[in-house]
Amino acid sequence: MPWYKRLGGGLLLLGAILLSPYLAVPHYDFEQPHPFHGTSWYNPFIGDTLIWYLANFHIHSRAWKGLTNGYQEAPVIRRVYDSLGYTWIGISDYQSINPLSPIPLYEHGWNVGKVHQLCFGSEKVIWMDVPFWQGIQDKQWILSKLRPYTKLLVIAHPRFLGSYRGEELAKLGGYDAIEVLNRYGDSVAEWDSALSSGHFAPILAHDNLHDAYNPHEIMSRWTELLCPPNASLDSLQQAILAGKTVGYKNRTAFPVTQLYPKLAQVILKGDTLRVRLTLPADTLRLRGQQGSLRKEVYQSATIEYTVQPEDTYLRIEAITPQVEMYATPLVRGEPRRRNIPPSTFPHGTTLLYLVVVLVIGIIGWRWLGLPFPAKASIR
Ligand SMILES: [Zn+2]
Numbered sequence: 102m103p104w105y106k107r108l109g110g111g112l113l114l115l116g117a118i119l120l121s122p123y124l125a126v127p128h129y130d131f132e133q134p135h136p137f138h139g140t141s142w143y144n145p146f147i148g149d150t151l152i153w154y155l156a157n158f159h160i161h162s163r164a165w166k167g168l169t170n171g172y173q174e175a176p177v178i179r180r181v182y183d184s185l186g187y188t189w190i191g192i193s194d195y196q197s198i199n200p201l202s203p204i205p206l207y208e209h210g211w212n213v214g215k216v217h218q219l220c221f222g223s224e225k226v227i228w229m230d231v232p233f234w235q236g237i238q239d240k241q242w243i244l245s246k247l248r249p250y251t252k253l254l255v256i257a258h259p260r261f262l263g264s265y266r267g268e269e270l271a272k273l274g275g276y277d278a279i280e281v282l283n284r285y286g287d288s289v290a291e292w293d294s295a296l297s298s299g300h301f302a303p304i305l306a307h308d309n310l311h312d313a314y315n316p317h318e319i320m321s322r323w324t325e326l327l328c329p330p331n332a333s334l335d336s337l338q339q340a341i342l343a344g345k346t347v348g349y350k351n352r353t354a355f356p357v358t359q360l361y362p363k364l365a366q367v368i369l370k371g372d373t374l375r376v377r378l379t380l381p382a383d384t385l386r387l388r389g390q391q392g393s394l395r396k397e398v399y400q401s402a403t404i405e406y407t408v409q410p411e412d413t414y415l416r417i418e419a420i421t422p423q424v425e426m427y428a429t430p431l432v433r434g435e436p437r438r439r440n441i442p443p444s445t446f447p448h449g450t451t452l453l454y455l456v457v458v459l460v461i462g463i464i465g466w467r468w469l470g471l472p473f474p475a476k477a478s479i480r
Contacts, residue, residue, distance in 0.1 A: 110465045110468025110469035110470075113468065114466060117458045117459075118462075120454065120457060120461075122229065122230065123239070123454045127448060128444060128449070129442045129444045130444070131273075132274075134271050135298065136298070137414050138413065139434025141434065142369050142431055143431060143433075143434070143436045145345050145436075146327070146345065151327060151363070153327065153364075154189060155185070155187040155323055155325060156189035156326050158189070158193060158204065158206060158305065158307055159257070159310070160193060161194060161309075162194055162199055162202075164199070165195070165197065169194070171194065175202060177313060178190070178310070179203070185320055188326075188329075190202075190204070191206040192206065195210075196209065196211060196228065198223065198226060204221065204222075205334075207223060209227060210243075212230050215262045216235050216240060217257035218247055218255060218256060218276075219255040220247055220253075221252055221254075222251065222334065223247075224250050227246055227247055240269060244273060244276055244441065255276070255279065256276050256279045257283070258288065259286070261285040270292075270302075271294045271298035277303075277342060278304070278346075279302040281306060281427060282305075283322060284308060284322060287322075289427065293388070293392035297390050297392075297414075299439075300439055301437060303342070303343075303346045304346055304348040304428070305324050305346060306322040307322055308322055309322075317355070319356060322349065324346050324349075326340055328341075328345065343436070344430075346429050347426060349426055350425040352421075352422065352424060357423050361380065361423055361426075362378040362380040362402065362419050362424075363379045364377075365377045365378055365379045367431070369408070373406070373407055374408055374431070376405075377403045378419060381402040382400075382426070383399065383422065384420040385399075385401055385403075386398070386417075387404065387406055387415050387416070390412070395409075413433050414433065415430055416429070416430035
């Protein structure tokens with residue numbers, strides 16, 4: 102058996118193994134987008150004094166013996182973030198829960214399209230993935246595999262390589278939040294698409310840090326949370342689920358040292374929404390369905406708006422020379438989320454994948470010169 106045939110056989114067999122997850126993907130019946138509705142409103146920022154705490158839950162430490170991109174060990178990373186005044190950090194190594202991370206967390210996904218998820222509070226690491234192209238059915242299937250083992254399931258960086266398109270986030274179910282701001286791609290339009298479909302996805306914003314000593318990486322994006330330092334992990338999770346989060350983007354090349362505006366008060370009384378910031382912003386605006394502009398003011402720390410019957414959600418944006426600020430929206434009715442949709446199996450392409458996997462698997466097996474079971478033993 103020539104070496105190149107053995108190599109080809111090995112590759113074909115590997116291809117058959119890598120394609121086999123496609124065989125297991127069922128057909129999901131996605132529900133139609135159903136914008137937020139109702140007479141009452143849900144406001145995640147109820148309270149007289151809003152006190153914010155810094156957070157970053159997307160950090161890669163040195164893992165897998167340096168095979169993956171990550172330079173420092175967890176204690177070094179913690180020190181660097183402590184020095185910047187962060188309260189909550191989580192190390193999100195690829196396919197591995199770092200025991201030194203203050204929050205049990207990992208980043209799931211080893212496929213070529215960077216379709217990744219941040220899995221908080223997981224009991225175990227799920228290795229199942231769909232390694233090559235992923236359609237909406239494949240993406241839903243992976244979420245269904247992660248869901249039972251993940252307390253808080255976050256869609257990571259949708260814009261990065263277009264891993265999750267807006268129209269997909271408007272149909273997928275079973276996810277809790279979206280990492281809207283990430284150094285590898287900000288996904289505000291994708292977020293609006295999810296929100297417009299009536300899926301309550303609070304914002305998270307992260308450095309996606311790989312090197313804690315690189316000033317261009319650290320504090321490039323961050324989350325501010327209404328969750329005090331000594332709260333339990335359960336309370337942290339509840340705060341994120343309830344949408345008590347604001348995402349920030351640094352517009353400069355180095356960590357922000359000046360004070361920047363934060364939400365001081367968000368009050369909805371009758372049909373009047375009043376927002377007050379701690380400092381004036383150059384632009385302060387409200388956006389609604391599909392990201393449409395509802396109101397905009399300049400050089401102001403306050404904005405007042407009369408809610409219109411067609412408003413489904415309202416989110417606050419503020420821009421200064423240093424930062425962009427994006428708050429989780431207030432939504433009409435309940436902050437509902439779609440569950441994993443009902444599914445049927447097999448579906449249209451299952452048979453096609455089965456034929457492809459069998460054909461290349463058998464050819465690979467033969468080229469490797471591996472024995473086939475004798476007819477007698479089959480009988
Ligand atoms: Zn990622």
